[in-house]
Amino acid sequence: MNVREVEIALYKDPSPRMLAACQNDSRQGVRRLAERLIRQQQAQALEEARVQELLLEEKKLWQKGYLLLAGIDEAGRGPLAGPVVAAACILPTRFELPGLNDSKMLTESKREKLFFQIQSQAIDYAVGSAEPAEIDALNILQATKLAMKRAVEGLTARPHYLLIDALTLPAVNLPQLPLVGGDRLSASIAAASILAKVTRDRLMVELDRLYPEYTFSKNKGYGTNEHMKVLRRLGPCPLHRRSFAPVKQGSSAL
Structure with missing residues (x-):
């Protein structure tokens, strides 16, 4: 040959x-x-x-009989504009998701690829959000928990246990485990982080069409230098979180 x-x-x-x-x-x-x-x-x-190392927490719970584990994570706690988005994802015990990791560790193209793979392989998944007005009314931590609660409530399959990145959800009557840095410790949370991140990024691209001056498609609502210059010049739009200090300062500069 x-x-x-x-x-x-x-x-x-x-x-x-x-x-x-x-x-x-x-x-x-x-x-x-x-x-x-x-x-x-x-x-x-x-x-x-x-x-397999990302499945250590899942394996412990699977062995205890908790077969439907929902990983929960959010995207968008830090930006000055746009909603905070959370996702809940239930993975099967066997899946093929090479490259699965914390969404912040992945390129945009890799996140997009995994986004479709997670959707096709997950037992169930759902997304929830809290809008800027809710963030201002509740504070960002409570709004994040509200978005997570909405994500859990959006699941068709009722999970047996929740694996949550750093937080607990007292308003959700399910056993749960908060994991600090969970998107790097749990495959379920990592998958949820990708679903939340890609969903929010796409939404900010759509919202850019409503308020193109702020270039949300580029900055995704984060306080980049360019974003801050426009904020000081034009003031906040309805998508801005007016309770956030940089937005307040931008408003007072007018």
């Missing part, structure tokens, strides 16, 4: 025997094929091990 034919055969049958034969082949190109495949297998094994 020529090198191309060997490559096709190797990827059809990446067995130890086939790999050993390629490693011992006299042709440098064939040996490189084997080396490349071995590196890919090692990287895949490391990624699978990393994702």
Whole structure:
């Protein structure tokens, strides 16, 4: 077989025997094929091990009989404008989500890819939000909990247990475990963080059409230098969180 034919055969049958034969082949190109495949297998094994580490908390609860675990996380606590968005996600015990991680650790393209994969593989998922007026009325912490509560209530399947990033939800009558940095410790929370982040980012792109001066499609409501300059010049729009100090200062500068 020529090198191309060997490559096709190797990827059809990446067995130890086939790999050993390629490693011992006299042709440098064939040996490189084997080396490349071995590196890919090692990287895949490391990624699978990393994702399995993200399931440590889930496995403990699965073993106790809590089979439907909802991971909960939010996006948008820090911005000056737009809603805070939360997601609840129930993953099956087996899934294929290579690259699953805290949404903040991922590129936009990777988040988008995982967003669709999570939606297609999750047992159930839902999104909830709290609007700027609710944030101003309640404060951002309570508004975040409200968004999370709405996400849980949006699930079709009633979860047996909640895994929540850092918070507890007293208003939700379900057993729950707060995990500080949960989006890096729990696969369910990581999946929820991606659903919340992508949903909110898309929403801010849509809202940019209503208030293009603030370029929400770029800054997603965060207080970038450009955003602050426009805020000082024009003042807040209905999407701004008027209880946030930078927005108040921008208003008083007019």
